Amino acid sequence: MSAHRGPPGPAAHAAPAPRPVEVALLASVFVIAACGLVYELAAGALASYLLGDSVLQFSTIIGSYLFAMGIGSWLSRYLERQLPAHFLRIELLVALAGGALPALLFLANAYAPGAFRVLLYGLVLLVGVLVGLEIPLVMRILKRNVALKDLVSQVLTFDYLGALAVSIAFPLLLVPQLGLIRTGLLFGLMNAAVALWALWLFRHELRRLRSHAAACGLTLLALAAGFAGADHITTLAEDKFYQDRVVFTATSPYQRIVVTSGRQGHRLFLNGNLQFAERDEYRYHEALVHPAMAAHGAPKKVAVLGGGDGMAVREILKYPSVESVTLVELDPNMTQLFSQHETLARLNGHALASPKVKVVNTDAFRWLDEGTDTYDVIVVDFPDPTNFAIGKLYTSSFYALLDKRLAASGYAVIQTTSPLVARQSFWTVVATVESVGLRATPYHAHVPSFGEWGYVIASHRPWRLPQQLPEGLRFLNLQSLPQLFDFPQDMARVPAEVNRLSNQVLVTTYEREWGQVLPAH
Known part of the structure; x- marks a missing residue:
């Protein structure tokens, strides 16, 4: 005599608990979105400081960045195998290109001003394409274990939350406390940390594990060295840009303040524009x-x-x-x-x-x-x-x-x-x-x-x-x-x-x- 089967209990309808890999990748989406927006904002802020007309600069940079993201998303269709390996490499490239973006632009403005716009939009397009590749790859990796409707909602939710967090922190905390160069390098380190995280998560799927580990280590080391030496980078750029010795610098939510001292006394510059000479x-x-x-x-x-x-x-x-x-x-x-x-x-x-x-x-x-x-x-x-x-x-x-x-x-x-x-x-x-x-x-x-x-x-x-x-x-x-x-x-x-x-x-x-x-x- 068979036992009577009653209605299924609550556990029968409960969704399976997210796997650690899924949680880790969704967290990485938050970081990826935050980093991408930081690079975009840093490029816009620097262009506004150095070229003026903030509306024009932010409009063209945001437009170029979004266009490049679209190109990256379209190119992701051609990455068919070894998706975790592609994701890891792209993260390291974003970390280097995006993290170094403010420092490279500062140096270009001082040493090669004629190439500034080319470098500015070249970096924006490069970072945009790479960031555009990231999210489709994450979604395709997660697709193995997550239903499509849940996948899209979860990925986009974490993407938008990361952007929101950075949009608030960038003007109120990051730029006033760290400056643009250190902010870029900090978020480059975060991108590299995501790559290191991916290395561990997919260690059983990745080929040439040691090569990937060495690339992660070198990227982290380079960005950490840049972060530690950010003041020297700024000094190197501003000593070249300004004729006299730079004696004070500060970056506020409103402007870049520089005071120089020379034979003719002190001079004040706001966003590179002379305000007074002693x-x-x-x-x-x-x-x-x-x-x-x-x-x-x-x-x-x-x-x-x-x-x-x-x-x-x-x-x-x-x-x-x-x-x-x-x-x-x-x-x-x-x-x-x-x-x-x-x-x-x-x-x-x-x-x-x-x-x-x-x-x-x-x-x-x-x-x-x-x-x-x-x-x-x-x-x-x-x-x-x-x-x-x-x-x-x-x-x-x-x-x-x-x-x-x-x-x-x-x-x-x-x-x-x-x-x-x-x-x-x-x-x-x-x-x-x-x-x-x-x-x-x-x-x-x-x-x-x-x-x-x-x-x-x-x-x-x-x-x-x-x-x-x-x-x-x-x-x-x-x-x-x-x-x-x-x-x-x-x-x-x-x-x-x-x-x-x-x-x-x-x-x-x-x-x-x-x-x-x-x-x-």
Whole structure:
């Protein structure tokens, strides 16, 4: 008599537990996705630092990378046998090409600038093809034991999770703490670790196990040596790129900061662009600050937007009437550097340590929008509009907010690039200031490190020449001041379009004009 069979128990329908190989490969998908995105972001960040126009650089690099991944996925169809061996070799190639990408680009920018773009896109395409090969190979290896519907969902889930993790960590943790070169090498080590992991997982399937093990070991050793010597690589590149000795470097989420020292003093570079030179910065900052401050007569509340080096604040504090100065600087690395580094703090006269000065590390656009206080003088000292992130600070939307925060009798002054080299850009800023109902009074000064440089005073009332200036100025005096407001024929006003958030014409105009006089990579 046979026993009655009841309904199957829960265990009968339970899915089989994942095998260790499956778990390991899915974990490797997470790492692969993270590494691939890091290489893509590093290439985009470096191109933005060195070539400008972040939107263009990231767009073309992301597009090239995705195209290359598609090519890699298509090529994977031709890998039919020994899939674990192919996967291991590809991982090692990605580790070397992707891990070394930032270091190679830094060195190329310094030693072979003419080849920079070729190397940039060559590496992006190479890494993209290799990464495009990886995921199809993993899926085909897992297909042996995982149903197709589960396979696709699991692989893509881990792929997207890896990308999410890195997209958050890259700007907030990796670049500020490690810099681009070490970040690339760290993730190259992670790719090599995946290869080593694959070596162990498939040790019974791989031929020439010792050769594969030696390749893994050499790759890990090379990347580890690069990681340990990353500072030397950076120094090697920057000592060649900059004429003088590099005395300080830092990479923040916003920019690459470099300070050099030479026979003509210290110089500050942001993303490779000169911001001031010690030998003549007094010309730039006296011209920026005093025409507006002295015209007011007795300013009490002053705001500085940008200008984290503190030089403009130094000039503002020469007026006894000033009771408070609010310095709004996005990058805390800048204000810390110029308040804590003894030599650099000396350049600004330790202005940032004054009890009258309040430092606010935030976006100037947001600060204007969220506040209600008005100011007697507002000094706007942003870098030139080399990309759309900075370009928004030169738009009619920004100047409308500036208008609301300016006292009725106040003056704002804006640094406005060169009216000689970038004539159209200069008058675009003037037209944009006027478009929000402010009076615009343009002027210019000669700064040897920059050439002819321009500024615009924005106000509700007509600007008038001041009757006195602070004592001890090295450049400006009452006799020469009127000449700053006279424009020769080659800098005279030309028709210009208003720069709006919706079009950002200034960025493309600026890039075109400066591109005609600066050597391109």
